[in-house]
Amino acid sequence: MKISVQGIQSILAVLVFSVAAPATAGVITLSPEGAQKIHNQAAEPPFKALKAEDVKEIFGLSYDIEKYYKAETPGRKPYSEDGVEAFTSAYETQFWSNGTDMDFNNGRIEYVGGTSMVCPACYLLVKNGNKPQYLFDLEVSGWNGVDSIELNNFYTDGGSISHVALFGKVMTDVPESSALILMGLGLIGLGMARRRVAR
Template identity: 40%
Template sequence: MKQITKQITHVIAALALTWSAGAMALILGPADADKTVDVGPPNPALDAGDVAALFGTSDLTLLYKSNYEGPEEGSYQSFYSTSFTGDPNNAVISWDGPDYIVCPECYLVVKDGNEPQYLFNIGSWNGQDVLDLQGFYPNRGAISHVAIFGKSVPVQVPEPGTLGLLGLGILGMLTIRRKLQKPA
């Protein structure tokens, strides 16, 4: 009985650890920014080339962008969503799947209409954890959009394909044949 209780405890602990690992968030605020850019009014949005120049790299593309009260853009727009709160001075970028951004090199931009833009190097982000943006423009201004630029590596999930399914079918047929041929 003690052995069964011990095994159940281990299973529950493993499930709790798995569940908690999936609930990770990268919390970022203005003080965490790697760069702050104030180009003054009218404060045009930074594009991939601007972000690349600021970080001394090249060949960045817009992976995801969410405009406050507006459309989402970028090659991963179908796989992420953003909810804005406050003025808005907070935003949460969530992965909706199934595809996700793999960042060997990724940068997040938080922009307001006339205030400084905050840039973050999020190259260590796994593309699935929540990006929790807190405390931007508390005294005046608000987040107008958030954008992720990068050199993303496509995630390729292998599919069994025709040969894989054929192989599984043959294995199943062989198993059934062996069971039928065994003497009773």
């Protein structure tokens, strides 16, 4: 069976474009009823936001996680108790109310560019000042790191979202699979070209 160089180039071009094609973003919708875990902080004053080690314990995880992104509702003083969030520039969050008051019951976390979080092992926290904190396992919700996360009807009984936070598994740097595939295809192409020249 003879395969032409042009045929191999066509196959390589299809593979390169399919690997390099950007992921398309969808929308997942979350509400309090869909939370996998609820932390009732009212029973445990002083109503502090959950940290990465708290989320790890609540979900019973065997691996470490860290906070990668946090967004405060408008008018709140920004602070970070866990250090630098690595994906601050990759996502933006907007909040809005169900009515005319300033209680933010809804929100949308959108991927805006750059490196995105990689799931599995992604978790979302939705917090209010002194009401239950809602926790979501985003792998269960089908989040891929670039989908928008729509938050609907949180704290509609007179409360407001104070902030949202994304947590993820502590990762070590490894080469992306697409880079390895491209490198392998390049080596195959060079080997075939060398073989052709040798004939």
